[in-house]
Amino acid sequence: MPHIICTGVTDIRPVHAQFVPDRYDSNGWLIKTMKCYLDQTGRNLLIEAVAVRSGFSQNFYILVEHKENSLTIRIDLHTNVEKNEGVKRTLLVIRDLVASHNPALAVDKTNLPPEMMGETPGNP
Numbered sequence: 666m667p668h669i670i671c672t673g674v675t676d677i678r679p680v681h682a683q684f685v686p687d688r689y690d691s692n693g694w695l696i697k698t699m700k701c702y703l704d705q706t707g708r709n710l711l712i713e714a715v716a717v718r719s720g721f722s723q724n725f726y727i728l729v730e731h732k733e734n735s736l737t738i739r740i741d742l743h744t745n746v747e748k749n750e751g752v753k754r755t756l757l758v759i760r761d762l763v764a765s766h767n768p769a770l771a772v773d774k775t776n777l778p779p780e781m782m783g784e785t786p787g788n789p
Contacts, residue, residue, distance in 0.1 A: 667753050667777060668739035669760050673769035677731050678707045680766050689758050694718045694751040696758055708732075711741060712759060716751025723747060727759050735773065736763065753777055 684701035700713040710729040715722060726741035738759050746752055756777065764770040775782060 666739055666742075667748055667756055668737060668775065669756055669772060669777065670774040671736045671738070671760070671763070671770050672734060672773050673771045674731060674736040674763065674767045675769070676707075676767070677710055677729060677736070677763065678703065680729070680763055681710055683766070684712075691754040691758070692750070694754050696751065696755050698755075698758060698762070714755050714758075716749070716755055718751055723749070723752065725752060725755075727755060729759060729763065736770075738763070753781060757781065 681701050681703040686697070686699050689696045695717040697715045697717075698712055699715065702711040703709070704711075708731040712727045712729065713724070714727055715724045723746050725744040725746040728737075728739055728741040730737045738756050740746060740748070740752060760770075760772070772782065
């Protein structure tokens with residue numbers, strides 16, 4: 666299961682409070698983040714997303730779990746999705762979204778390809 670584990674995150678509630686649906690162009694993939702849900706504890710986000718390329722479209726959810734000293738960004742376990750490049754690039758979009766509210770964010774572990782981790786998905 667593709668994932669990114671980060672440290673240096675203090676709060677994810679501002680991510681939810683300031684969430685705006687957006688679209689990104691990442692290596693030929695059109696990625697849209699559409700909705701963001703925060704659980705009652707303020708420690709878990711569920712982000713609805715879609716990845717599209719060459720007429721192939723997948724809707725799925727990304728789960729952001731804030732634990733004591735770390736944050737995990739991964740595909741929601743209840744989402745049945747092909748773990749293709751577009752889905753993996755969406756994890757990078759969410760990483761950057763969380764980092765925009767937590768400047769001390771640092772990637773601790775991931776199973777994404779190293780060449781992909783250095784990229785920053787941009788807006789068209």
